[in-house]
Each structure stands twice: as structure tokens, then as C-alpha cells.
């Protein structure tokens with residue numbers, strides 16, 4: 681074999697090797713590009729999925745529930761046939777309801793957590809304690825305009841004959857009547873089958889409902905002037921059942937309503 685032929689063969693081998701190397705390089709580049717595009721799309725999809733989850737969480741945010749335990753301090757409210765004091769029973773039920781709502785993920789504000797009326801001890805409160813207290817409670821409701829305001833009270837009447845839970849609602853917000861109806865229905869269906877009471881629209885005699893602009897109801901949990909109902913309301917187990925019934929109604933109202 682001549683040296684010229686050997687050189688030609690080397691040139692062919694070199695050209696083939698170079699061509700093969702180029703093809704391998706091109707294939708590698710193609711694979712890298714494919715992997716990059718795949719990874720990018722996957723990350724983009726993951727980010728979108730995460731954003732969807734965050735959006736869903738935000739849309740499921742619950743409104744704040746304000747629980748207003750009626751009376752307090754110098755103002756005991758109604759006195760029961762067995763000596764039970766309304767302000768204490770109101771606070772006990774309010775605490776139970778608060779615990780249940782918070783346990784289900786809702787934000788709760790209590791207008792009072794102690795045995796007090798809400799007024800400024802440094803102000804000139806003589807003769808105005810009750811009106812200052814109601815104004816302070818209304819201010820809490822107005823400071824949380826997207827909230828649900830639930831005031832807890834006990835009823836009393838000169839005669840023993842009346843009994844049963846009664847819900848009042850504010851005329852100022854259409855949600856109030858819906859919530860009141862939900863509460864009254866739950867009580868009739870679950871707690872007091874004999875309770876045929878209908879919800880009532882509050883007039884100016886119920887200051888908080890008359891002035892509140894958000895969804896606002898007042899629950900008269902029962903008649904302390906009726907000895908049988910007063911005994912029930914004095915029992916912690918019954919109060920817990922009552923609080924749970926109110927909780928279930930509020931929960932359903934919030935679930936059904938786009939607040």
C-alpha cells in the first residue's frame with residue numbers, strides 16, 4: 681500500500697469520526713433541550729397548582745364571628761327562679777360557642793370575657809354605664825363590618841308560663857334574618873321540638889340590633905322566669921347542647937352564604 685493511499689484512508693476515518701462526533705453532539709444537545717423544556721413545564725405546572733391551592737384557601741376564609749355575652753358587672757340581667765343570674769349564664773354559653781367556632785377554624789371576637797360592663801373607668805360614667813356599655817359593644821361590631829354579630833341573652837317574664845328559645849334579627853342587613861331563621865330552625869329541630877316560636881325583627885328597643893349594620897342577631901336562650909327551663913339553663917350539659925346547636929346553625933349559615 682502506498683503512503684498516498686494510507687493518507688487517504690486516514691482522511692476518510694477522520695472525516696467519519698468527526699461526522700459521528702457531530703451527530704452525537706447534536707443528539708446530546710437535543711436531549712438537553714428536551715429535558716430543559718420538560719423540567720420548565722413541570723415547574724410551571726407545579727407553581728400553577730400551588731397558586732390554585734392558595735387561591736382555594738383564601739376563598740374558604742371564614743368571616744369573623746362576634747359573640748356578645750349580654751350584661752355583666754353591675755348589670756346582672758334577669759334573675760332565675762332558682763337564683764341563677766343571666767350575665768353569668770350568657771358568658772358561659774358564649775365561651776362554649778367561642779371554643780366550638782375557633783376549633784372549626786373561625787376567627788372569634790368576644791365583646792367581654794369577664795364579669796364587667798364595657799365603659800371607660802376614667803370617663804364620666806355615672807348614670808351612663810349601661811348606655812356606654814351598649815355603645816362600646818356596637819363599636820366592636822362596627823369595627824368589624826364583615827363580621828357576624830351574635831348576642832347571647834336569657835329571657836324573663838312576670839308569669840312562669842312562657843318558655844323556649846327566641847331569636848331576634850336586625851332589619852339593617854338581609855343576612856340577619858337568614859341567620860336568625862337558621863338558628864331558630866336548628867333549635868326547633870334538634871333541641872326543643874316543642875318550640876314553635878318564630879323569629880322576630882328587632883325594633884329600636886333592642887339597641888344593638890337597631891344600630892348594627894352587619895349581620896346581627898340576638899338569641900334569648902330561654903326563660904329564666906320558667907322554673908323548668910331555668911333549671912335546664914343552670915345545667916352545664918344542657919348549656920353545652922344549646923351552644924352546640926347555635927354553633928351548628930352558624931356553621932351552616934356561613935357555609936351557605938357568600939359573605
Ligand SMILES: [Zn+2]
Pocket residue numbers: 750751757758766833834
Ligand atoms: Zn338580657
